[in-house]
Amino acid sequence: xxxxxxxxxxxxxxxxxxxxxxxxxxxxxxxxxxxxxxxxxxxxxxxxxxxxxxxxxxxxxxxxxxx
Amino acid sequence: xxxxxxxxxxxxxxxxxxxxxxxxxxxxxxxxxxxxxxxxxxxxxxxxxxxxxxxxxxxxxxxxxxxxxxxxxxxxxxxxxxxxxxxxxxxxxxxxxxxxxxxxxxxxxxxxxxxxxxxxxxxxxxxxxxxxxxxxxxxxxxxxxxxxxxxxxxxxxxxxxxxxxxxxxxxxxxxxxxxxxxxxxxxxxxxxxxxxxxxxxxxxxxxxxxxxxxxxxxxxxxxxxxxxxxxxxxxxxxxxxxxxxxxxxxxxxxxxxxxxxxx
Numbered sequence: 445x446x447x448x449x450x451x452x453x454x455x456x457x458x459x460x461x462x463x464x465x466x467x468x469x470x471x472x473x474x475x476x477x478x479x480x481x482x483x484x485x486x487x488x489x490x491x492x493x494x495x496x497x498x499x500x501x502x503x504x505x506x507x508x509x510x511x
Numbered sequence: 512x513x514x515x516x517x518x519x520x521x522x523x524x525x526x527x528x529x530x531x532x533x534x535x536x537x538x539x540x541x542x543x544x545x546x547x548x549x550x551x552x553x554x555x556x557x558x559x560x561x562x563x564x565x566x567x568x569x570x571x572x573x574x575x576x577x578x579x580x581x582x583x584x585x586x587x588x589x590x591x592x593x594x595x596x597x598x599x600x601x602x603x604x605x606x607x608x609x610x611x612x613x614x615x616x617x618x619x620x621x622x623x624x625x626x627x628x629x630x631x632x633x634x635x636x637x638x639x640x641x642x643x644x645x646x647x648x649x650x651x652x653x654x655x656x657x658x659x660x661x662x663x664x665x666x667x668x669x670x671x672x673x674x675x676x677x678x679x680x681x682x683x684x685x686x687x688x689x690x691x692x693x694x695x696x697x698x699x700x701x702x703x704x705x706x707x708x709x710x711x712x713x714x715x716x717x718x719x720x721x722x723x724x725x726x727x728x729x730x731x732x733x734x735x736x737x738x739x740x741x742x743x744x745x746x747x748x749x750x751x752x753x754x755x756x757x758x759x760x761x762x763x764x765x766x767x768x769x770x771x772x773x774x
Binding site: 484488491492494495498499501502503505506509 | 528589593594694697698701705757760761764
């Protein structure tokens with residue numbers, strides 16, 4: 445079997461941000477379900493949190509190709 | 512496991528980063544390839560759309576004017592006003608609107624037939640766009656607070672004092688002024704790159720399994736792979752829209768952070 449071990453490492457590294465993003469959107473859905481009128485405010489907070497958690501996965505994919 | 516077996520047994524070459532190096536259309540040293548053409552086309556399209564729909568603006572909007580106003584209003588209200596705040600968001604609306612639609616159209620080129628290449632899957636273009644945002648939010652902050660106060664605001668969060676500052680200040684400084692533009696560019700680039708690579712993998716792999724594979728058992732798997740490629744195209748459509756949104760949202764947030772008195 446051929447291929448780069450970097451990609452296996454990236455797959456492992458992506459677990460963390462994956463769980464994190466799941467938690468963020470779970471909290472967002474919960475919040476909207478409890479208080480639908482707060483959706484506008486929660487949305488931008490949720491997407492900011494998503495972007496920050498995703499940054500880890502992005503650093504991972506960059507390093508997976510660079511290293 | 513199937514794809515691993517196939518690539519070992521029958522010589523299927525999986526797509527890689529090399530598939531993103533396109534042949535230049537013309538030019539030698541400063542070669543001009545498809546992404547460059549798409550950038551120019553996207554700029555022309557965005558300008559043309561808003562120029563056409565707002566040229567003869569009337570009190571009761573027609574169909575074209577309505578579409579233009581809806582597009583403009585979406586960015587103006589849900590991005591600029593909600594995040595930067597109603598006091599001084601109007602100055603940034605032109606940049607944010609053109610940024611959003613410029614990124615969106617460039618991303619959509621990834622799915623439009625005959626283009627089928629998301630422009631920002633070449634990292635350099637994303638770096639350029641993020642540099643523009645970096646200059647904007649730092650410029651705005653320095654213009655409002657002055658250089659020294661701006662650097663202080665960006666690197667010292669409110670309510671922190673004592674020896675912990677030794678740890679916080681370099682962290683905040685690096686995070687706010689150096690890492691921000693890099694992650695902004697890499698986020699757009701990596702999403703477009705990974706999505707496009709996934710599409711190439713599923714279409715090439717499905718085609719290979721269906722048409723070129725010797726094993727009869729692999730042919731239905733090829734059909735499934737091609738069907739999945741269609742499903743992934745729709746996922747890509749969502750991601751392309753979301754990434755344009757996130758890029759503009761973060762630009763607006765950085766501008767808001769640079770304008771704010773308290774960190």
